[in-house]
Amino acid sequence: MALIKGAQSGDLDSFNRLVLNYQGLAFNVALRIMGDEAAAADATQEAFISAHRGLKRFRGGSFRAWLLRIVTNACYDELRRLKRRPAVSLDEMTEQESALPIASRGESPEAAAQRMELIQAIEDCMLGLAPEFRTVAVLVDVQGFDYQEVAETIGKPLGTVKSRVARARAKLRECLKEHGELLPSSIRLHIEAAT
Amino acid sequence: MTEMDRIARPDLERLSAFLDGELSPREAEQLEARLATDKELSGALAALRATAEVVGSLPEVRPPRSFALTQDMVRPRRAYPILQLSTAAAALGFVLVVGADLLFSGAANFSMGASSEQLPFAADQLADSALAPSLEEGVTESELALPEAEAVGEAEDGLAQGFYRSDDQAADAEPAEEIAAAPEFGSDTGIVEESAAAPESGGLPAEGAAEPGEAEFADESPADLEALSGADQDALKAAAEEERLAATELEFTDQDPSVSLNLFRLIEIGMAAVLIVLIGLTLWVRQRG
Numbered sequence: 001m002a003l004i005k006g007a008q009s010g011d012l013d014s015f016n017r018l019v020l021n022y023q024g025l026a027f028n029v030a031l032r033i034m035g036d037e038a039a040a041a042d043a044t045q046e047a048f049i050s051a052h053r054g055l056k057r058f059r060g061g062s063f064r065a066w067l068l069r070i071v072t073n074a075c076y077d078e079l080r081r082l083k084r085r086p087a088v089s090l091d092e093m094t095e096q097e098s099a100l101p102i103a104s105r106g107e108s109p110e111a112a113a114q115r116m117e118l119i120q121a122i123e124d125c126m127l128g129l130a131p132e133f134r135t136v137a138v139l140v141d142v143q144g145f146d147y148q149e150v151a152e153t154i155g156k157p158l159g160t161v162k163s164r165v166a167r168a169r170a171k172l173r174e175c176l177k178e179h180g181e182l183l184p185s186s187i188r189l190h191i192e193a194a195t
Numbered sequence: 196m197t198e199m200d201r202i203a204r205p206d207l208e209r210l211s212a213f214l215d216g217e218l219s220p221r222e223a224e225q226l227e228a229r230l231a232t233d234k235e236l237s238g239a240l241a242a243l244r245a246t247a248e249v250v251g252s253l254p255e256v257r258p259p260r261s262f263a264l265t266q267d268m269v270r271p272r273r274a275y276p277i278l279q280l281s282t283a284a285a286a287l288g289f290v291l292v293v294g295a296d297l298l299f300s301g302a303a304n305f306s307m308g309a310s311s312e313q314l315p316f317a318a319d320q321l322a323d324s325a326l327a328p329s330l331e332e333g334v335t336e337s338e339l340a341l342p343e344a345e346a347v348g349e350a351e352d353g354l355a356q357g358f359y360r361s362d363d364q365a366a367d368a369e370p371a372e373e374i375a376a377a378p379e380f381g382s383d384t385g386i387v388e389e390s391a392a393a394p395e396s397g398g399l400p401a402e403g404a405a406e407p408g409e410a411e412f413a414d415e416s417p418a419d420l421e422a423l424s425g426a427d428q429d430a431l432k433a434a435a436e437e438e439r440l441a442a443t444e445l446e447f448t449d450q451d452p453s454v455s456l457n458l459f460r461l462i463e464i465g466m467a468a469v470l471i472v473l474i475g476l477t478l479w480v481r482q483r484g
Binding site for chain 1: 211215245247257258259263268269
């Protein structure tokens with residue numbers, strides 16, 4: 001809270017400490033909404049600049065929800081901009097993302113490859129959702145937010161959050177089942193474990 | 196129909212919220228009772244749980260760089276407000292110039308209309324003098340003695356007749372319509388030219404109006420013309436001079452608004468170009484942030 005006060009009074013160092021505290025969360029939320037690392041980095045940077053400009057309007061409550069609201073709005077703006085001027089297609093963005101090296105400790109190449117395929121399948125299914133459903137899925141299932149904080153982040157009532165989470169999961173379920181048929185049996189079993 | 200489609204929307208929402216611990220204790224208790232007996236419902240819950248777990252398995256990715264802000268990033272953008280203000284001022288100026296243009300062009304049209312409205316009356320007077328065979332002071336002869344005055348007189352007569360005929364005899368007044376419409380089309384120079392050209396261009400009303408007068412002149416004998424006194428000729432010359440001056444004045448009042456209107460057009464084009472450049476710059480600066 002002291003950092004927020006300091007940042008509100010114009011201290012850039014205080015604000016940058018807040019940035020360091022939240023940049024991992026902000027970037028990962030942006031990455032899962034955008035599906036592309038470079039676009040997510042742009043949206044995150046833009047969000048922090050916007051947050052600095054609008055910090056005086058923060059009147060308490062959850063700073064994390066306030067910041068993530070700015071991040072999700074920056075992502076929506078970036079998505080709209082990309083839609084208007086698609087320099088890189090969505091498929092290319094997904095391919096770039098899947099090509100990122102993922103750290104593996106003591107993991108066999110085969111297991112790493114299967115994990116990569118699963119991640120690719122999840123990302124494909126996430127990108128198949130409308131952005132508003134994708135956002136709640138990321139916040140609840142990836143980041144573990146409760147519904148109240150999601151409601152603050154997206155600026156919608158709890159009922160809307162509840163409905164969107166359920167519908168996002170149902171759509172993801174169907175998509176993952178389709179992908180699962182193409183995936184190795186170990187992953188397919190993981191996806192269909194509970195059915 | 197997919198497995199999720201078989202579950203009613205409210206039940207799907209309850210199952211999802213139950214999974215996240217977002218149901219009230221009473222709602223949770225009721226749902227648990229149903230889950231114990233409803234295999235489809237319990238299967239859907241298991242499917243939702245598996246989905247949430249799979250999605251939650253997405254790895255955390257390390258940010259590629261620090262997003263800490265520098266002084267350059269947080270420096271107030273001065274260019275943007277200035278550009279915004281300039282664009283607004285240019286837009287306002289453009290609107291004012293266009294408004295003034297419309298106002299002046301409207302006034303010019305009104306004065307043109309007034310001038311042309313005077314023509315029928317003046318021409319009517321001349322026509323009366325040309326048509327009246329019983330004029331005692333030889334006004335009809337003045338048209339023979341002064342060809343210019345006659346031309347103007349006939350033209351205006353034709354114009355006047357055109358006005359009246361276009362009102363009264365719309366069915367067969369095609370030439371009259373052309374002449375009557377002339378004052379509405381732009382410059383008065385055009386009107387003067389139309390006026391001068393009207394008798395020559397076969398304007399039926401003009402010829403029709405002039406012919407009776409000429410028929411009367413044909414009846415005059417050369418002896419009668421010679422009988423005009425010197426004073427009468429002086430009076431006729433003075434009248435012709437007045438008409439010439441009036442025509443010159445008409446041309447002058449026509450040219451003045453057109454010059455100012457051209458100036459307005461130039462200013463409007465210039466301001467529009469400036470405005471477009473400013474809008475483009477403002478959008479560009481805004482996009483760059």
